[in-house]
Amino acid sequence: MKATLLLETALKHFAEEGYEGASLSKIAEEVGIKKPSIYAHYKSKDDLFMSALHYSMESQKTQMASYFNLSRHQPLDKVLSGYFHWFAKETDENVQMKFIIRTAYFPPLKLEKEVGQLFDPFLDDMHRHLTRLLRERERHQKVLYEDDYSKAALAFLTIAEGTMTELVYSGQEQYEKRFEAIWPIFWRGLAL
Amino acid sequence: MKATLLLETALKHFAEEGYEGASLSKIAEEVGIKKPSIYAHYKSKDDLFMSALHYSMESQKTQMASYFNLSRHQPLDKVLSGYFHWFAKETDENVQMKFIIRTAYFPPLKLEKEVGQLFDPFLDDMHRHLTRLLRERERHQKVLYEDDYSKAALAFLTIAEGTMTELVYSGQEQYEKRFEAIWPIFWRGLAL
DNA sequence: TATTTCCTAACGACCGTTAGGAAGGTGAAA
DNA sequence: TTTCACCTTCCTAACGGTCGTTAGGAAATA
Numbered sequence: 001m002k003a004t005l006l007l008e009t010a011l012k013h014f015a016e017e018g019y020e021g022a023s024l025s026k027i028a029e030e031v032g033i034k035k036p037s038i039y040a041h042y043k044s045k046d047d048l049f050m051s052a053l054h055y056s057m058e059s060q061k062t063q064m065a066s067y068f069n070l071s072r073h074q075p076l077d078k079v080l081s082g083y084f085h086w087f088a089k090e091t092d093e094n095v096q097m098k099f100i101i102r103t104a105y106f107p108p109l110k111l112e113k114e115v116g117q118l119f120d121p122f123l124d125d126m127h128r129h130l131t132r133l134l135r136e137r138e139r140h141q142k143v144l145y146e147d148d149y150s151k152a153a154l155a156f157l158t159i160a161e162g163t164m165t166e167l168v169y170s171g172q173e174q175y176e177k178r179f180e181a182i183w184p185i186f187w188r189g190l191a192l
Numbered sequence: 193m194k195a196t197l198l199l200e201t202a203l204k205h206f207a208e209e210g211y212e213g214a215s216l217s218k219i220a221e222e223v224g225i226k227k228p229s230i231y232a233h234y235k236s237k238d239d240l241f242m243s244a245l246h247y248s249m250e251s252q253k254t255q256m257a258s259y260f261n262l263s264r265h266q267p268l269d270k271v272l273s274g275y276f277h278w279f280a281k282e283t284d285e286n287v288q289m290k291f292i293i294r295t296a297y298f299p300p301l302k303l304e305k306e307v308g309q310l311f312d313p314f315l316d317d318m319h320r321h322l323t324r325l326l327r328e329r330e331r332h333q334k335v336l337y338e339d340d341y342s343k344a345a346l347a348f349l350t351i352a353e354g355t356m357t358e359l360v361y362s363g364q365e366q367y368e369k370r371f372e373a374i375w376p377i378f379w380r381g382l383a384l
Numbered sequence: 385t386a387t388t389t390c391c392t393a394a395c396g397a398c399c400g401t402t403a404g405g406a407a408g409g410t411g412a413a414a
Numbered sequence: 415t416t417t418c419a420c421c422t423t424c425c426t427a428a429c430g431g432t433c434g435t436t437a438g439g440a441a442a443t444a
Contacts (some may be wrong), residue, residue, distance in 0.1 A: 002423080017301060020212040024400065033424070036401080044434050045400065102298055105361050109209060122193055144377055155373040162354025169297050181347040189381025194389080216434065225390070232389050237434060361429080391440070399432070404424070414417070 003041050006031050011052040015099035019049055019108035050114060053103055056096040057122050063087075068129055074085055075140040077187055079133065080156060088167055098168045127153055144191035151191065159186055198223050203244040205366040207291035211241055211300035233321055242306060245295055248288040249314050255282065260321055269379055270327065272348060276375070280359050280367055293360060310380050319345055334384035344382065351378055 009030050013022040024045060026167040042048040065084045071079045087097065107115040130153035134143060146150040159182055167175040203221050205214040214235060220227040223304040234240040251309060259278050263271045282289040292314075322345035337343040351374055359367040 018210055018212060018298060020210060022299070023398080025398080034426080036403095036426085037424050070231060098310070105357065106210065106298065117359055119385075144380070145373075151373045152377075154200035154370055155377050158358065158370050158374045159351060160354075160355040161357055162350040162352075165297065165353060165357055166350065178346055178350050181337075181343045182350045185344075185347050187381070188336070189377035189379070215432080217432080226392080228392085228437095229390050231435075385444085388443070389441085391438100393437090395436075397433080397435105400430100403427085404425100405420075406423105408421100410416105410419105410421080410424085412417105412419090414415100 002031065002033070006033075006038065006041055007048075007052055007055055010048050011056055011099050012095050014049060014052055015102060018043075018102065018106070019111070019145060025046075029149075044117050046111060049111065053115065054098070056099050057118060059096060060100060061122065061125060064126065064129065064178070068133065076133075076137045077145075077191070079185075081179075081183055084160065084183075087164065090173065094168060097164065100120060101165060101168055109131060127157065130156055143190050144192060146192075155190070156186075194223065198225075198230065198233055198245055199240075199247055202240050203248055203291050204287045206241060206244055207287040207294060210294065210298070211303070216240075238303060241300070241303065242310075244291070245307065245310060246269070248291050249310060252282065252288055252292060253314065253317060256318065256321065260325065268325075268329045268335075269383070273371075273375055273379075276352060276355060276371055279356055280364070280371075290360060293356070319349065322348055334381050336384060338384075347382070348378075 006027070010022070010027050013027050013030075015021075024038055025035045028038055038048065042051060048067060063086075068079075071082055074082065088094075103115060104119055127150065131150045133150055134149040138146070138149075143149075143152050161176050163175060163182065166178050198219070202219050205219050205222075208214075217227045220230055222341070230240065234243060259275065260271075263274055266274065279289075295307060296311055319342065323342045326341040326344055328340070335341075335344050337347075353371050355367060355374065358370050370376055
């Protein structure tokens, strides 16, 4: 399926060079077709970009749901800390996550609105998963903000994003160091 | 001084549209000169970009040093939490910080090396400031990782980046909520 | 007078995009 | 079973536009 290959190649280029930096010629070249052939599959660069974004986010959403499902019998601290490692390992060489993060933080100005409309439900989804997780565990593991689990979920998301970003930015090794530095503090501060 | 105005205008455009997205024509237009006149001051777009980056980082380094100096009589938790707000203020109001962050995470590929050489000392500087701060306060405020303050500093930087990232992405209001969620956990986990 | 700063004009390169058509497969009608 | 129309997918050629950059000269400044 050339269409999927095209999408995945495009998303790699968008992740590494940004919307403006990525060139349709180079993408086509890597796929092994000519530039105008792209238009047989997508009606514009914007269309290709938004399709790649949609594709990445769906894929990440699926992975996230599957992680929470797999780890549902683990103790809370394992679920939470494992969540980091899961993403670090499972994220297809981190290209998808890199693309998502780059686009979330620095969207192409002309697509800012559309991008936002895709992202808001995505973040809500993550937040909701975490909030529900914390509530489900309240009988076995008390945490800070017992009256407002969404607040604890937000705190977790913050350090997740901090370390994720580091993963994208300076690679696995620095990421491991950060994780080891932050996790004991976080868990010690969260658990009651 | 047209040269400085040119630099500041350029850095604003680079911050908002990225290296590839920013156009010399638009920058010149905003400054009130014609595009080729830029070349009387900078010998290429790369030169302009790197000059703007250098300028921003020097400026931010000065401000950071001055923050640590001003707050040196505050208790540790005030210094640290105040650092967040300072950082937030810089990122939100000052395009310089946005430019720095964007360039650090997603540099133009062709300038990746040069950019890295500028950034490594910059990050070391931040890390060193924090490490020294923690060591200076050890008699008044014990913290986790007493034997390795640089680790505690790293943890702090992670949270700072996580919240700041949120600031770039969804603005002051969301940022405040994140700060309120994460700070009590962090301080409770860090302080002995 | 010498240098800096700006201009107009124009360069070649690349951009995203469209036109128009060839090749190949699919499926229904003859 | 053959034929024909219809897609889809790819191509070459070329479009108008913008990009960063240079040449060469005028104006301002020192």
